[in-house]
Amino acid sequence: MSQIVSMTINGEERELALEPYRSLLDTLRNEGGLTGTKKGCDVGDCGACTIIMNGKPVNSCLVLAVEAAGAMIETIEGLQLAPDKPHPLQEAFMRYGSAQCGFCTPGIIMMAKALLDENPNPTEDEVRFGIAGNICRCTGYTKIIEAILATAADLQRAKSA
Amino acid sequence: MTIHDKTFESKFAVVGRSVKRSDTLEKVTGTACYAGDVALPGMLHGKTKRSTVAHAIIKRIDVSKALALKGVKAVLTHENVPRVLHYGSPHPRSASVTRDQYILDNRVRYWGEGVAAVAAISEEIAEEALDLIEVEYEPLPAVFTIEDAMRDGAPVIHDNGLPQNQVLPPVIVERGDVEKGFADADFVIEGEYELGRPTPAYMEPNICVAQWDGNGKLTFWSSTQTAFMVRGALAEVLGIPLNKVRVLVDHMGGGFGAKQDLFQHEFLCALLARETNRPVRMEFTRKETFLGGRTRHPGRIWLKQGFRKDGTITAREAKVLFNSGAYGSHGPGVTNVGTAALTSLYRCENVRLEGRCIYTNAPIAGAFRGYGVVQTYYALDLQMDEAAEKLGFDPAEFKLKNAVREGDIAPSNHPIVGHGLEDCIRRGMEETGWPAVRRHGRDTGVKRRGWGIGCEMHGSSAYPGIKEQGNAIVKMNEDGTVTLLTGTAGLGTGAHTALSQIVAEELGVPFETISVVQGDTDVVPWDIGAFASHTTYMGGRAAQIAAADVRRQVLAHAAPQLGATPEELTIRDGVIVVEGSNRSMTLAEAVAPQRGMPAIQLVGVGTYTPTKSYSFAAHFVEVEVDTETGEIRVLQVIPVHEIGKVIHPIAAQGQIEGGIQQGIGHTLSEDYVIDHQTGRSLNAGFVDYKMPLSMDMPPIRTIILETAPDPGGPYGAKGVGEDPIIAIGPAIANAVYDAIGVRFRRYPITPEHVLAALRTKKQEVA
Numbered sequence: 001m002s003q004i005v006s007m008t009i010n011g012e013e014r015e016l017a018l019e020p021y022r023s024l025l026d027t028l029r030n031e032g033g034l035t036g037t038k039k040g041c042d043v044g045d046c047g048a049c050t051i052i053m054n055g056k057p058v059n060s061c062l063v064l065a066v067e068a069a070g071a072m073i074e075t076i077e078g079l080q081l082a083p084d085k086p087h088p089l090q091e092a093f094m095r096y097g098s099a100q101c102g103f104c105t106p107g108i109i110m111m112a113k114a115l116l117d118e119n120p121n122p123t124e125d126e127v128r129f130g131i132a133g134n135i136c137r138c139t140g141y142t143k144i145i146e147a148i149l150a151t152a153a154d155l156q157r158a159k160s161a
Numbered sequence: 162m163t164i165h166d167k168t169f170e171s172k173f174a175v176v177g178r179s180v181k182r183s184d185t186l187e188k189v190t191g192t193a194c195y196a197g198d199v200a201l202p203g204m205l206h207g208k209t210k211r212s213t214v215a216h217a218i219i220k221r222i223d224v225s226k227a228l229a230l231k232g233v234k235a236v237l238t239h240e241n242v243p244r245v246l247h248y249g250s251p252h253p254r255s256a257s258v259t260r261d262q263y264i265l266d267n268r269v270r271y272w273g274e275g276v277a278a279v280a281a282i283s284e285e286i287a288e289e290a291l292d293l294i295e296v297e298y299e300p301l302p303a304v305f306t307i308e309d310a311m312r313d314g315a316p317v318i319h320d321n322g323l324p325q326n327q328v329l330p331p332v333i334v335e336r337g338d339v340e341k342g343f344a345d346a347d348f349v350i351e352g353e354y355e356l357g358r359p360t361p362a363y364m365e366p367n368i369c370v371a372q373w374d375g376n377g378k379l380t381f382w383s384s385t386q387t388a389f390m391v392r393g394a395l396a397e398v399l400g401i402p403l404n405k406v407r408v409l410v411d412h413m414g415g416g417f418g419a420k421q422d423l424f425q426h427e428f429l430c431a432l433l434a435r436e437t438n439r440p441v442r443m444e445f446t447r448k449e450t451f452l453g454g455r456t457r458h459p460g461r462i463w464l465k466q467g468f469r470k471d472g473t474i475t476a477r478e479a480k481v482l483f484n485s486g487a488y489g490s491h492g493p494g495v496t497n498v499g500t501a502a503l504t505s506l507y508r509c510e511n512v513r514l515e516g517r518c519i520y521t522n523a524p525i526a527g528a529f530r531g532y533g534v535v536q537t538y539y540a541l542d543l544q545m546d547e548a549a550e551k552l553g554f555d556p557a558e559f560k561l562k563n564a565v566r567e568g569d570i571a572p573s574n575h576p577i578v579g580h581g582l583e584d585c586i587r588r589g590m591e592e593t594g595w596p597a598v599r600r601h602g603r604d605t606g607v608k609r610r611g612w613g614i615g616c617e618m619h620g621s622s623a624y625p626g627i628k629e630q631g632n633a634i635v636k637m638n639e640d641g642t643v644t645l646l647t648g649t650a651g652l653g654t655g656a657h658t659a660l661s662q663i664v665a666e667e668l669g670v671p672f673e674t675i676s677v678v679q680g681d682t683d684v685v686p687w688d689i690g691a692f693a694s695h696t697t698y699m700g701g702r703a704a705q706i707a708a709a710d711v712r713r714q715v716l717a718h719a720a721p722q723l724g725a726t727p728e729e730l731t732i733r734d735g736v737i738v739v740e741g742s743n744r745s746m747t748l749a750e751a752v753a754p755q756r757g758m759p760a761i762q763l764v765g766v767g768t769y770t771p772t773k774s775y776s777f778a779a780h781f782v783e784v785e786v787d788t789e790t791g792e793i794r795v796l797q798v799i800p801v802h803e804i805g806k807v808i809h810p811i812a813a814q815g816q817i818e819g820g821i822q823q824g825i826g827h828t829l830s831e832d833y834v835i836d837h838q839t840g841r842s843l844n845a846g847f848v849d850y851k852m853p854l855s856m857d858m859p860p861i862r863t864i865i866l867e868t869a870p871d872p873g874g875p876y877g878a879k880g881v882g883e884d885p886i887i888a889i890g891p892a893i894a895n896a897v898y899d900a901i902g903v904r905f906r907r908y909p910i911t912p913e914h915v916l917a918a919l920r921t922k923k924q925e926v927a
């Protein structure tokens with residue numbers, strides 16, 4: 001039996017008709033039409049489906065959509081500041097070559113955003129710890145960590161300027 | 162960010178510069194379309210029922226309850242699919258392939274093999290239907306190890322006429338006179354090396370979507386490295402011509418070699434869609450990517466070498482045994498490539514090598530980055546390290562002394578170009594301060610450190626196993642912009658960016674004016690697929706030839722407009738200039754439609770049939786071994802690679818860093834384990850199959866050399882995709898020896914192995 005669940009996704013209030021057993025990940029991808037969030041394992045092991053829910057990063061495959069009723073959801077599609085203006089993390093991931101196959105990229109960028117929201121000036125170890133639940137099989141993480149640290153430094157500079 | 166090499170300066174305008182990758186904006190914004198993102202009206206969901214036995218005949222399969230379930234639209238078993246024997250690894254040009262698979266068979270050969278498929282209106286209903294399918298098995302004796310499968314009286318897994326469950330006749334490679342070589346030796350060393358079962362574990366599970374149109378044409382979205390091979394296999398097995406199959410691959414979430422194969426579900430998906438007359442989507446769960454996926458070939462290598470006191474290698478003999486699992490897949494290729502690789506890397510005139518690949522009821526081994534060479538060079542490099550010590554040499558000096566060099570005959574029977582390996586070893590020694598950094602087991606605390614060196618070489622292209630071909634079409638539009646049509650797959654390496662750079666360089670236009678059309682077998686020129694470190698080397702050269710073709714046409718068209726001959730013209734940054742004059746016009750002006758002038762068609766075609774080039778690497782690694790827990794941590798890696806002309810430095814570095822990550826996993830933690838009683842998989846998931854993650858990865862300081870460019874590659878470029886995963890393993894194992902004085906002739910080297918070895922060592926000392 002479908003039921004209607006309301007949530008705010010990337011600033012837009014949405015009413016979605018879904019089965020009660022549907023994960024938030026499947027809901028975002030199917031009913032929500034937001035396929036940027038990826039399904040790498042569907043059991044909470046890989047982090048490819050990381051989104052921000054009420055300010056906290058979560059594996060959206062482990063959240064039932066009905067649990068997200070009334071929640072504020074941020075996905076990779078909502079990160080751009082304007083259509084032609086990517087978020088600084090997105091800019092840095094492009095500049096540093098942090099995306100290879102790109103399948104883990106949306107999840108890692110969302111995790112990095114949550115990390116920087118909470119800790120704007122992380123050490124390298126804190127960044128490594130922060131994305132420890134996100135599997136990337138292509139990059140060895142080198143350029144991902146470079147990009148997150150560079151973004152933090154840029155944001156700090158912009159704040160103090 | 163920076164390439165740590167002073168000699169690294171590009172005299173080119175576009176090539177050699179880390180331009181913004183053309184696929185990257187889509188990837189960071191979540192707009193990149195992967196096969197799993199395709200949703201079609203009326204689309205059904207397909208699921209595979211997998212066997213719960215490793216080897217059996219299917220006595221009875223009853224689908225009536227599944228078909229009766231509301232929402233189920235079709236069920237396939239071996240009783241209602243075409244029975245066509247086909248290649249799991251469909252390389253029609255390969256010297257050795259095995260035709261040993263059916264879409265569904267009345268016999269299962271490994272635990273987890275597909276035995277039926279369902280299409281339903283939702284994934285949940287499809288899964289429920291799988292449980293309603295009743296399968297009665299008549300069990301057959303099963304074998305999981307090479308030894309058991311080769312034993313007299315072992316069950317015959319494929320009746321191919323070869324004894325001992327061999328996938329192919331033994332691969333024998335002989336050069337010189339091995340008996341004489343060993344007779345000339347002052348010192349002989351031999352050892353056996355055990356190789357585990359790592360899997361590629363790409364992030365995007367296997368996925369395809371099939372849709373038939375009213376004219377009997379199949380459109381097929383798939384996450385594959387080899388779109389044209391998928392097209393060929395589908396057409397052959399379904400009995401339809403090639404122009405009735407269109408394979409689409411936009412972005413794909415990694416493959417690392419394994420996604421060259423077909424995995425049963427491609428055929429099942431197409432058949433379910435035809436049966437139901439609706440689009441069908443079939444996506445593997447993560448567990449299925451382990452069960453029905455491909456692994457690196459596990460195996461065992463026996464290696465014996467003779468040396469003179471001065472360190473010269475007089476003879477090398479090897480017996481390579483690979484476990485193919487239930488089907489042949491890339492077994493023949495891997496066995497040929499891995500075995501032949503032992504002719505080289507370290508110079509030896511007298512070699513006798515034997516490679517065998519054996520069917521078992523284990524999971525299917527297939528193609529995986531480093532294709533046979535990861536295994537054989539692990540054994541070779543470890544033994545060289547050991548021999549160096551026994552003969553009183555420093556291992557790096559010893560490897561340098563014996564390193565393959567210009568003019569030596571490569572495994573492909575080509576002369577090697579340049580001194581790439583020697584350059585890598587020398588440079589790494591300088592960078593690390595070798596040999597002073599070595600510990601020689603000096604540390605006595607709980608945590609002990611050590612340094613190791615591992616070397617490798619790897620060919621770009623699969624020649625001579627496959628006579629490959631790269632093709633490209635370059636079109637210039639009437640505003641001077643350029644469209645590149647390439648069949649090369651974009652599996653995440655940045656290859657399409659590199660190809661665009663090559664086209665821009667050749668045409669003399671800005672990088673931003675190039676756009677790429679790819680991943681559509683109806684539109685782009687034929688391509689064999691993305692593997693064998695050949696995309697930039699081969700596809701890039703084809704693109705360069707096509708661009709040169711267009712440049713000739715453009716200059717011929719512009720010459721009369723500029724009152725000059727084509728030979729006097731050059732294109733720089735999109736402007737055609739008459740050399741030695743102030744006359745010029747933009748490309749856009751030269752090709753723009755003009756009143757009274759016939760329209761022009763500017764299309765260049767490039768075809769390139771490469772032979773082979775070799776890239777080289779020496780990895781220098783520091784490890785720390787915890788003697789209480791057995792944990793090995795890699796503290797730092799200095800990989801030195803010689804890869805000819807670098808087209809995109811950041812993308813090349815990315816290949817090296819990622820290869821090191823996978824190689825660290827292979828060497829220290831990754832092993833896909835099956836129960837040897839039942840064949841059941843024991844760690845089919847990311848929690849139990851342990852890969853190095855962000856906390857495990859050490860700093861990597863990549864050094865790229867361009868000292869041995871290959872005349873066959875575009876601007877001298879060679880491959881880099883597979884090299885890093887080969888060199889890192891032996892470097893780690895050799896570093897562990899430097900730290901604790903134990904030589905592990907195996908991978909992975911887990912804490913259990915370390916602790917057991919330290920205990921044994923202690924007892925020996927006592």
